[in-house]
Amino acid sequence: MNVVFLAPAYPPEMQQYTRGLAEVGVNVFGVGDSAPGSLPPALKQHLADYLQVPRIMDEDDVIARVHAWLRGRRVDRVLANWEPLVILAARLRERFGLPGMSVNTVEGFRDKQLMKERVKAAGLRVPYAFKCLSEAQLREAAEQVGFPLIVKPISGAGSADTYKCDDQAELERAISAVRHVQVVSVEEFIAGEEFTFDTVSIDGTPVYENIAAYLPKPLVARSEEWISPVIITVRDMQQPRLQPGIELGRKVLKALGMGDGFTHMEWFLTPKGEAVFGEIGCRPGGACLVDQMNYTGDLDLFREWARVACWRRFEGPTARKYNTGIVFKRALGQGRITRITGLRDYMRRYGQWVVEDRLFRPGTQRRNWKQTLLSDGHLMVRHPNWEDAHRISFAAASDVTLYAGG
Numbered sequence: 001m002n003v004v005f006l007a008p009a010y011p012p013e014m015q016q017y018t019r020g021l022a023e024v025g026v027n028v029f030g031v032g033d034s035a036p037g038s039l040p041p042a043l044k045q046h047l048a049d050y051l052q053v054p055r056i057m058d059e060d061d062v063i064a065r066v067h068a069w070l071r072g073r074r075v076d077r078v079l080a081n082w083e084p085l086v087i088l089a090a091r092l093r094e095r096f097g098l099p100g101m102s103v104n105t106v107e108g109f110r111d112k113q114l115m116k117e118r119v120k121a122a123g124l125r126v127p128y129a130f131k132c133l134s135e136a137q138l139r140e141a142a143e144q145v146g147f148p149l150i151v152k153p154i155s156g157a158g159s160a161d162t163y164k165c166d167d168q169a170e171l172e173r174a175i176s177a178v179r180h181v182q183v184v185s186v187e188e189f190i191a192g193e194e195f196t197f198d199t200v201s202i203d204g205t206p207v208y209e210n211i212a213a214y215l216p217k218p219l220v221a222r223s224e225e226w227i228s229p230v231i232i233t234v235r236d237m238q239q240p241r242l243q244p245g246i247e248l249g250r251k252v253l254k255a256l257g258m259g260d261g262f263t264h265m266e267w268f269l270t271p272k273g274e275a276v277f278g279e280i281g282c283r284p285g286g287a288c289l290v291d292q293m294n295y296t297g298d299l300d301l302f303r304e305w306a307r308v309a310c311w312r313r314f315e316g317p318t319a320r321k322y323n324t325g326i327v328f329k330r331a332l333g334q335g336r337i338t339r340i341t342g343l344r345d346y347m348r349r350y351g352q353w354v355v356e357d358r359l360f361r362p363g364t365q366r367r368n369w370k371q372t373l374l375s376d377g378h379l380m381v382r383h384p385n386w387e388d389a390h391r392i393s394f395a396a397a398s399d400v401t402l403y404a405g406g
């Protein structure tokens with residue numbers, strides 16, 4: 001089987017999916033904008049061929065180039081696991097007449113307005129929302145929705161330009177802050193906890209499911225630099241309070257016509273116990289979420305995704321053994337990391353539960369925490385008991401400190 005995989009080198013976890021594809025016995029034809037000479041040997045060994053394009057986001061240009069490049073060769077699948085490329089993959093599939101989700105179906109996972117309309121039409125609970133193209137529309141929508149409300153871009157990512165408004169003064173501030181955003185969504189603010197619902201699905205039916213808890217909610221984590229955002233996968237998915245979210249998630253996949261592959265949904269659990277839809281993508285979650293899921297069940301979802309996407313079979317174990325927490329750290333100060341405190345003590349106490357230490361070490365330039373949740377690195381921990389996983393994760397949040405300066 002010959003598979004075109006878009007952007008096999010970037011983001012870095014795409015290299016793991018490439019490996020997974022090779023391991024399930026397919027020839028991987030990579031298409032990306034990285035220079036062939038810059039591809040790591042560990043990636044190259046899994047590529048049957050590679051096409052460098054000047055701009056991977058220029059869909060028409062990529063389609064023309066891939067078409068010319070593949071002339072005379074059979075292709076069986078076109079796949080992408082990075083959000084900005086899922087439409088391009090669908091366009092290529094349509095162009096070559098290949099199986100997989102159509103452009104129209106994938107748009108339901110890409111366009112947040114369309115997504116909510118389709119989910120709502122299936123009788124599922126979505127936030128009351130208005131799409132606004134002007135300030136006047138925004139003000140009118142705010143009046144309809146009432147406080148508290150959320151103002152956010154219709155095609156956002158990583159909580160960028162997203163504001164919670166409790167009153168008119170906050171709305172005015174949000175209005176000026178989103179002036180550069182072309183299309184804005186004004187939504188009813190949903191109170192409660194926020195979770196993911198992640199799947200690997202075949203024909204829209206999950207063969208693997210995961211829930212992770214955001215601690216705190218992504219919007220809060222992105223608003224305060226001092227916070228060390230924690231995300232913990234939930235080992236016990238049978239607990240009654242999560243059932244509405246799982247049920248919602250499964251129905252959303254049907255409502256949107258999901259095919260084969262990864263999905264990553266976000267949902268709210270209200271104080272009344274109701275599950276409310278947030279958003280969904282037909283690709284895996286980022287920021288090491290797939291690694292977290294792998295640690296949760298001791299499996300290799302990079303490979304099992306590939307098996308599903310190519311052969312429509314899932315062979316991984318689904319038993320959940322751990323709650324796996326990731327703790328992202330943000331250094332105090334600007335510039336380069338100068339020192340870390342508390343880590344030695346932390347490792348003495350909890351080292352046996354730590355599965356990854358990717359904290360930036362002295363000399364490393366800080367990342368922009370607003371631009372990437374990855375911030376200045378992370379610790380990943382796992383424990384069979386939820387309370388312990390929670391305690392050990394939050395100990396890393398409060399007891400380990402990175403400093404930067406100069």
Ligand SMILES: Nc1ncnc2c1ncn2[C@@H]1O[C@H](COP(=O)(O)OP(=O)(O)O)[C@@H](O)[C@H]1O
Nearest residue numbers: 127150156157158159187188189190217218219
């Ligand atoms: N209607 C809403 N009610 C409450 N919180 C919301 C709402 N919409 C967005 N948020 C908060 O903002 C975050 C980002 O919004 P989201 O729709 O997930 O966009 P993206 O992740 O693509 O930036 C969410 O994770 C959530 O914390």
Ligand SMILES: [Mg+2]
Nearest residue numbers: 158159266279
């Ligand atoms: Mg989101």
